[in-house]
Amino acid sequence: MSEISALPSTVVRCGDKRYPALSRGFNQRWIAEPEYVRLLRTPEEARAALAEAVHEKPANPARTRITVKSGGHCYEDFVCGDDVRVILDVSPMCDVSYDGAMRAYCVEAGATNWHVYSHLYPISGKALPGGSCYSVGLGGHVPAGGFGLLSRQHGLTVDYLYAVEVAVVDKDGNVELVVAKRDSKEQVLRDLWWAHTGGGGGNFGLVTRFWFRGLPQPPEHVLLSGLAWDWKDFTKDEFAMLVRSYGEYFRDHQNPSTASGKLFAMLKLNHVSNEQIGLLAQVDADDPDGPQVMTDFVAALDGRIGPAATRMRSVMGEHFVHMDIPRTMPWLTATQALNSSGEIRCGKYKSAYLRKPFTDQQINAMWAYLGKEKYSDYVNKQALIQVDSYGGAVNKPLRQTASRQRDSILKLQYQVYWTQNDVHEDTHIAWIRDIYKATFAATGGVPVADGDTTDGCYIGYPDADLNDGRWNGSGQSWETLYYKDAYAKLQEVKRHWDPRDVFRHAQSIRSVQAKK
Template sequence: MDRRVFLSAAALAPFAGAAPDWRALDKTLKGRLVRPGDATYATAKRVFNVAFDNASPRAVAYCATAADVAACVGFARRNGLVVHPRSGGHSYAGWSTGSGLIVDVSQLKAVKHTAGLATVGSGAKLIDVYSTLAKSGVSIPAGSCPTVGVAGLTLGGGIGVVSRRYGLTIDVLKSVSLVTADGKLITASANSHPDLFWALRGGGGGNFGIATSFTYQTHPIQDVTVFTMRWPWSQAFAVVKKWQKWAPGAPDALWSNLHLSQDPGRSVSITGLYLGSRSRCEALLKGFTAPTRTVRSMGYLQAMYFMAGCSTLASCHTGPRDRFSASSHFAYTEMSDSTIRALIAQVARPGRHTVLIDALRGAVGRVAPGATAFPHRNALFSLQYYAHFENASPWVRSARDSMTPRLGKHAYINYPDIGINDYKSQYYGSNAPRLAQVKKTYDPAGFFRHPQGV
């Protein structure tokens, strides 16, 4: 063990016999500290997935400033506590909570736009980012879940509804401000801490520090066209086969996803967004004949509400929590007929579950796999296995395991799955060794850790 590692490890150790002085931390914070026994503790410790309600953190720190985040990191380091960074609380694997100190950045939610750049607090919810930027006539490429925190979405890559035109969220990221393991607030960009900046673009949340703000290049917005097409289950094979040949190679302005669902009944649907007119969108869809088909033009922000499954900003914030299990794959080649049938058979099994398939390529595929930490640039599409309620986890595990020999060993870090043993190669591919080196440089003692750390 070299001297730096030894000193860092020593700094993590608690003072012998000393209990954490929570009152001292509370007095330090401009935000508030919630502890077991407090009236708001049961609510404060919640994350989006109901399955993690049994977690019992030592405390939840609602940080009002970047200095609050640094104070929490220093306190945890001195007292040998594990920290659980939390932005939106949507971590599929429950890494936003645990038995240590939750460092909640939801109060760092300011969204500002100046000269084509958006500076966004790490605790901002995605729908608020869309809504605020729309007032300036701009946006950033990102996802569809309205209450997901911008931090987790960005750090894992950021697959979204305009990615084929504008790239992943990380492809417009210009800088990240974060608190590192030594309690320092730094800014990583192409010109400052470039190796760390590379790692933060797809290396996943909770590995290198706690982000406090992001700066993105924005794009102008316009009216767009959204569409939905539905078929009976008997048409599932034909729809999947046709969609996978069409969607990844469509014009960049068109994004779509395909749902194979049993939730609760069986259904097949394609939903999408086109950055252009309704007439042009109709022309691009002419190869699909669907019993139910809706094509509508609307404002950009209204389209983001539509994709989120809500109709107003208020309703986007009030959706129910969920009890779920999930996993993922990337498809680098078109699925064979037998693979499509195998996938359909998995969805047809009893339960409440969906396979969500998102088209990639376009701008996503024009970035080299090693240019950022996100390695899946050459994939045609991603697949997410998502199941609710009882027996959700067994279905996800069985479905993914059965499809892995057919689709290969690739997975998305933003849909973390603790059942994946060789997770480094599946999440990061050939970028894993470089990520490990960045980790050694910025967090040599492994202060920031979770079960699938780099």
């Protein structure tokens, strides 16, 4: 037994040099002042720490929430907020192993994306089709229905989730560790497993471990390409052609058994002050059609517009890949090349699923608010709409999950970043609200679920504005935008497994009342 493992779980309070770093996450917009942060290393420590926290009396009646942190990438104040009393940090729990009894790979909830890729793949040849941001923790990424560059080829992370271990609190305040499997005998356990396949993190209990079965093998080699176009060379018609062609390509290439159906891309529609629009793309190079598909994809965009392709000259959101010629490299090497979470800064985010290519109205709104007509005096190189390819294997799920958006072709992430104490913070937030509202003006300022072209929002990119009628005039609640028809069942799961509403935040699942 090591010296560290023999120590009791670590409690960090105000005055400890570690406290300022541990009471915040990636988004510096949200900084908590909890009574303490507790670092957890085992499921039993997590159970005991949660039990202790539940029965403590708050020192400050305004700070009552108990929250759980893994990678710390929550985009809203759900983990680090003004009302947080205790943060239970599972980041020390990051082991990756094979569980023979479960016949599944076990990953602890504190492991990050890169930790899983760099530890699971070398020993097994398997991979989780998760995100490109290296420091995102699985404790939040997986329950949200996490996706990444392998998802068009292999689906979502939750499509491989076999079991989940959760510390739950009953109505009397007792805490126990529960293992819920997709084939558990008890229906309530199967429901708890299902709720973690897209029901969001921080809703039902403290997740300690995940087990995955049937994980795919990533390609031995991938072809990675990055290029950009200078904004100054674009006319409105050429911008429309680029954006429309991008959507049409993925509308027309949705078969995950083909090289074009495996290709994943990110179009970076930066504000004009960035001076460039960027593109990143990856395709399976083991597929003999992969190289030609990459050539055809770039031609489908670059070959139809006048601006000449060049290299990226700056960070675009969370990425900066300085290569214009497609480069073949081992999958893990390419994943490391793309792995980035961007600079440590403040940020605001919004999301949308698109079932069809962009409409003329949406394109006109994006053109205007990216600085060509509106916000032309606004200067922020880190204000953008990232348009991810989607669908393929995602739209052919292996089984029913709580991730309900399964027929989209694009997934949008609106992003804006600024540094702490920036006097223009209100302007940054106004920009992202305005461009989002204008893009989806036809449906009340948000991408409605089950719409003609849209299908709601992604809980992995939470946006508290969806609760506010000033920004959501669609008539659809945030619950519907995130969860669609799954929400009623998620409420039943919440009522059974978290009857005291211990795990709550501005967009947590609302428990239904028990039937009398």
